[in-house]
Amino acid sequence: MKVKVISRSTDEFTRERSQDLQKVFRNYDPNIRSQERAVEYTRALKAAKLEKIFARPFIGAMDGHIDAVSCMAKNPNHLNGIFSGSVDGDIRLWSLTSRKTVCHFPGHQGNVRGLSVSTDGETLVSCGTDSTVRLWTVPDYRNKSAGESAGNAVAPIAVYVWKHAFWDVDHQWGQNIFATVGAQVDIWDHDRSEPVNTFKWGNDTFISVRFNPGEPDLFATTSSDRSIILYDLRMSSPARKLIMKTRCNSLSWNPMEPMNFTAANEDTNCYSYDARKMDEPKCVHADHVSAVMDIDYSPTGREFVTGSYDRTVRIFNYNGDHSKEIYHTKRMQRVFCVKYTCDGSYVISGSDDTNLRLWKAKASEQLGILLPRERRKQEYLDAVKDRYKHLPEVRRIVRHRHLPKPIYKAANLRRTMIGAERKKDQRRRAHSAPGSMPVQPFRKRRIIKEEE
Amino acid sequence: METEKLKVGAEHGKFEELDPKAKKYLRGDGANLEALLDKKLKGQLSVKEKLFGQSAKAAAMTEKWLMPTEHGYLEAEGLEKTWRIKQETILQEVDIISSRQPFDMVLKDLGPYKVEYTLSGRYMLVGGRKGHLALIDLITMNLIKEFQVRETLRDVVFLHNEQFFAVAQKKYPYIYNGHGTEIHCLKEHGAPLRLQFLDKHFLLVSINKLGQLHYQDVTTGEIVANYRTGLGRTDVMRVNPYNSIISLGHVGGKVTMWKPTASKPLVTMLCHHGPVTAIAFHRSGHLMATAGVDRKIKLWDIRKFQALRTYSGHAQSLDFSQKGLLAMSNGSQVQIWRDSGENHYYRRYMSHSMAKGYQVGKVCFRPYEDVLGIGHSMGITSILVPGSGEPNFDSWVANPYETKQQRREKEVHSLLDKLQPETIMLDPTKIGTVKPLRKKERPNRAEAEAELDAVVEKAKSITFKNKTKGRSKPSKKAKKKEEAVLKAKRTLGEHLQAEERPFKKLKPDGADLPKSLQRFAKKKAS
Numbered sequence: 001m002k003v004k005v006i007s008r009s010t011d012e013f014t015r016e017r018s019q020d021l022q023k024v025f026r027n028y029d030p031n032i033r034s035q036e037r038a039v040e041y042t043r044a045l046k047a048a049k050l051e052k053i054f055a056r057p058f059i060g061a062m063d064g065h066i067d068a069v070s071c072m073a074k075n076p077n078h079l080n081g082i083f084s085g086s087v088d089g090d091i092r093l094w095s096l097t098s099r100k101t102v103c104h105f106p107g108h109q110g111n112v113r114g115l116s117v118s119t120d121g122e123t124l125v126s127c128g129t130d131s132t133v134r135l136w137t138v139p140d141y142r143n144k145s146a147g148e149s150a151g152n153a154v155a156p157i158a159v160y161v162w163k164h165a166f167w168d169v170d171h172q173w174g175q176n177i178f179a180t181v182g183a184q185v186d187i188w189d190h191d192r193s194e195p196v197n198t199f200k201w202g203n204d205t206f207i208s209v210r211f212n213p214g215e216p217d218l219f220a221t222t223s224s225d226r227s228i229i230l231y232d233l234r235m236s237s238p239a240r241k242l243i244m245k246t247r248c249n250s251l252s253w254n255p256m257e258p259m260n261f262t263a264a265n266e267d268t269n270c271y272s273y274d275a276r277k278m279d280e281p282k283c284v285h286a287d288h289v290s291a292v293m294d295i296d297y298s299p300t301g302r303e304f305v306t307g308s309y310d311r312t313v314r315i316f317n318y319n320g321d322h323s324k325e326i327y328h329t330k331r332m333q334r335v336f337c338v339k340y341t342c343d344g345s346y347v348i349s350g351s352d353d354t355n356l357r358l359w360k361a362k363a364s365e366q367l368g369i370l371l372p373r374e375r376r377k378q379e380y381l382d383a384v385k386d387r388y389k390h391l392p393e394v395r396r397i398v399r400h401r402h403l404p405k406p407i408y409k410a411a412n413l414r415r416t417m418i419g420a421e422r423k424k425d426q427r428r429r430a431h432s433a434p435g436s437m438p439v440q441p442f443r444k445r446r447i448i449k450e451e452e
Numbered sequence: 453m454e455t456e457k458l459k460v461g462a463e464h465g466k467f468e469e470l471d472p473k474a475k476k477y478l479r480g481d482g483a484n485l486e487a488l489l490d491k492k493l494k495g496q497l498s499v500k501e502k503l504f505g506q507s508a509k510a511a512a513m514t515e516k517w518l519m520p521t522e523h524g525y526l527e528a529e530g531l532e533k534t535w536r537i538k539q540e541t542i543l544q545e546v547d548i549i550s551s552r553q554p555f556d557m558v559l560k561d562l563g564p565y566k567v568e569y570t571l572s573g574r575y576m577l578v579g580g581r582k583g584h585l586a587l588i589d590l591i592t593m594n595l596i597k598e599f600q601v602r603e604t605l606r607d608v609v610f611l612h613n614e615q616f617f618a619v620a621q622k623k624y625p626y627i628y629n630g631h632g633t634e635i636h637c638l639k640e641h642g643a644p645l646r647l648q649f650l651d652k653h654f655l656l657v658s659i660n661k662l663g664q665l666h667y668q669d670v671t672t673g674e675i676v677a678n679y680r681t682g683l684g685r686t687d688v689m690r691v692n693p694y695n696s697i698i699s700l701g702h703v704g705g706k707v708t709m710w711k712p713t714a715s716k717p718l719v720t721m722l723c724h725h726g727p728v729t730a731i732a733f734h735r736s737g738h739l740m741a742t743a744g745v746d747r748k749i750k751l752w753d754i755r756k757f758q759a760l761r762t763y764s765g766h767a768q769s770l771d772f773s774q775k776g777l778l779a780m781s782n783g784s785q786v787q788i789w790r791d792s793g794e795n796h797y798y799r800r801y802m803s804h805s806m807a808k809g810y811q812v813g814k815v816c817f818r819p820y821e822d823v824l825g826i827g828h829s830m831g832i833t834s835i836l837v838p839g840s841g842e843p844n845f846d847s848w849v850a851n852p853y854e855t856k857q858q859r860r861e862k863e864v865h866s867l868l869d870k871l872q873p874e875t876i877m878l879d880p881t882k883i884g885t886v887k888p889l890r891k892k893e894r895p896n897r898a899e900a901e902a903e904l905d906a907v908v909e910k911a912k913s914i915t916f917k918n919k920t921k922g923r924s925k926p927s928k929k930a931k932k933k934e935e936a937v938l939k940a941k942r943t944l945g946e947h948l949q950a951e952e953r954p955f956k957k958l959k960p961d962g963a964d965l966p967k968s969l970q971r972f973a974k975k976k977a978s
Contacts, residue, residue, distance in 0.1 A: 002526070003526045004525055005546050006822045007550040008549070023853075025846065025847050026518045027518070027844040028477060028511045029476065029477075030477065031735055031736060032849050034695070034737070035880045038871050038880055038883050039871065040884075041875070041884055042870070042872070046868065046869075390886075
């Protein structure tokens with residue numbers, strides 16, 4: 001006879017001293033855990049609910065400007081710092097950690113329309129409706145605390161006066177060149193008081209300009225004749241022009257896929273284009289109920305933030321046709337500029353009510369350092385939420401966002417209008433000769449023509 | 453496309469190659485990727501399947517470090533038979549720690565006794581028919597609490613941990629804590645005969661004298677469900693650990709399965725000719741054992757609701773161990789059966805006889821130990837059954853060496869993960885899956901019309917032979933054609949109708965039902 005039975009001595013399975021860690025034994029056999037699916041589903045549901053409870057994206061407001069904030073710039077070389085320009089000509093540098101002004105850049109006489117920082121983070125370029133471009137040395141604010149330097153003012157290193165009012169400025173990646181737009185597109189060198197190059201296509205005002213992050217010579221502008229124009233610095237004339245039905249207020253290149261850019265349009269939508277194939281947008285991002293004023297991509301290129309005239313900030317996936325987040329507060333007015341921070345974890349909005357607001361990019365993310373256990377737990381909950389996101393109960397909770405009443409009503413109204421239009425179109429098609437009204441997708445309908 | 457197919461095929465092949473150890477961690481077969489048309493989905497799924505395979509392999513690999521304890525066994529040598537080996541012989545062979553496990557407590561006055569273990573197997577609750585209750589710590593062999601309720605006591609059950617237990621007393625079930633303090637008297641339940649606790653749902657289930665089934669949530673106190681079984685008084689109730697479905701055995705020989713969200717039983721099976729005396733469920737959820745007064749012990753596949761094996765013999769009480777041994781008691785005899793290889797062919801493994809005149813009331817395997825607890829008319833006994841328990845426990849599932857702190861933490865976590873009563877269903881893997889598409893769509897109107905047209909056209913085009921004596925007159929020919937068309941139409945209509953309602957036609961004779969259920973099929977009105 002051979003016999004063996006399970007025998008456990010208590011000493012082997014418990015700790016020796018009270019200072020020791022408790023011993024843990026694992027057995028991953030699925031048989032000792034029954035109803036795994038139900039348990040996971042319950043956890044997913046609970047995680048979805050908790051996510052909603054902890055969704056508190058607003059971190060704080062930065063007040064100090066005495067007029068609406070019209071533009072912002074982030075310093076590519078320094079995380080904690082954002083420049084903002086105001087309609088009254090005030091430019092400030094803010095420390096994001098203390099949410100206070102670090103220093104001022106006085107000098108502009110009118111609205112500061114554009115701000116940009118060189119790639120090395122040393123030079124700030126500003127332009128405004130006073131027809132001047134000013135270059136500033138960015139102070140070394142790492143050693144300064146915010147309190148003592150509240151009255152700290154910096155003088156410009158150069159002031160270049162030009163023929164027309166400026167609307168926007170953007171610095172080239174890696175070199176000492178920047179572009180301004182206004183009545184025409186001017187290319188400037190840091191050391192020259194006059195533009196080194198000028199582009200023009202049509203007679204209308206240019207609104208915004210953005211250099212391509214991957215191909216330094218390439219840049220795009222939008223203008224008030226509803227066009228998006230692509231330029232190459234190595235050529236003497238603009239490369240390509242796309243005319244849409246409504247104008248674009250701003251555009252932003254995807255930093256990870258630099259052939260793609262997204263334009264914030266006046267017709268409440270954003271349009272993602274492939275610069276190589278502009279005959280139709282790759283994606284239409286709809287959700288705003290009023291003109292989209294500004295757009296900025298996250299450094300990961302997976303999402304972008306938009307600010308709108310409807311007093312909300314929304315975050316979209318780069319390929320999502322609807323927004324995944326909406327941020328709003330009672331006191332935030334029309335949003336003129338938005339920026340993603342360089343680490344991709346915060347969003348900053350500047351609005352008509354003279355404040356900059358700091359938001360979390362992921363509304364329910366826990367700030368600060370996570371312990372490894374906490375992080376693993378969070379990863380697990382995210383995974384089960386992802387696995388059960390299709391179930392109606394989980395989906396309902398995950399999708400729900402509270403909307404302010406005016407936005408809710410406006411969205412309903414827009415839906416009704418679009419539905420009515422579609423219905424009318426269908427009826428018209430049903431009563432006309434077959435083939436006389438070709439079906440055109442919405443994406444193509446918004447484009448008038450493309451010129452070379 | 454071709455290469456992709458080959459690759460997927462290769463992966464399937466890999467899964468086949470996995471040793472049985474790893475296969476258990478796969479939790480079923482992989483998705484059939486061949487049938488998918490969506491390339492993107494196919495890619496995503498094949499990546500997932502690969503991950504599943506890797507994690508199963510990793511789990512199997514780490515077994516040797518994570519699971520140090522080996523399972524027990526009892527092997528006969530030469531002419532020996534395992535069922536002739538006596539407990540005393542086993543005791544001489546095993547080590548000193550195990551030899552302390554079996555004991556025999558003679559409690560003459562207040563029996564017969566019921567035995568119950570916690571999920572971790574550390575604590576034992578003993579209840580005597582005449583009101584004697586004792587809570588014992590089996591690792592230290594301490595008597596934690598002993599008291600008398602001084603009325604008839606029919607069943608005992610632990611709630612989520614050893615701190616609380618429910619007792620079915622003469623008129624109502626009561627909940628006591630570890631100090632023996634009465635916490636609740638559950639008057640809504642009536643006089644209970646049997647209690648069960650669903651640990652994942654925190655539901656206390658009772659069947660009372662009037663044959664009513666009560667589900668009560670012990671966290672909120674809410675009565676979740678209250679159903680009349682309508683099948684008479686019974687004290688045979690068992691929960692299926694695989695899906696938390698409650699099974700009742702009735703005097704008519706039926707076994708019914710209940711969930712709290714349905715007022716009618718999900719399944720009614722006629723298992724025995726005569727009252728059912730005991731039910732037990734295998735941990736895997738596929739196997740049920742029933743015993744009846746008709747001197748039959750049956751094993752059922754409860755996926756198909758079919759009897760797998762029928763043995764003759766009486767059993768007052770049945771229990772499956774974690775490793776799938778089946779214990780049964782009859783009078784003063786206790787027998788343990790074991791699956792001899794595949795196909796659930798259970799054969800005698802061990803037997804144990806109590807002193808003559810003892811009536812064994814309940815047998816109950818101790819989780820994570822090779823021990824069988826026996827409650828009988830003269831007290832309680834526990835014997836060694838090598839190979840019955842799961843050798844390795846998981847600290848996060850059930851930990852016999854739990855500290856106070858760990859117990860409290862686990863209580864909080866299990867409350868957070870409390871399942872809703874709606875999650876109880878026959879197939880618990882259904883949650884989160886999609887409804888399969890209807891296999892055959894009904895033909896739409898245009899298709900039906902086209903088919904009809906074709907049939908009519910075919911009938912019209914028949915040519916008739918020329919016959920003599922006026923039988924081939926044009927009028928006759930026309931009439932014949934008309935008849936042929938009508939006939940074709942009629943047959944097509946019948947054909948379609950038969951396709952539309954296959955169930956109605958098939959159900960009355962019950963040919964599609966499993967054999968055990970055929971007797972419930974409605975007889976044809978003749």
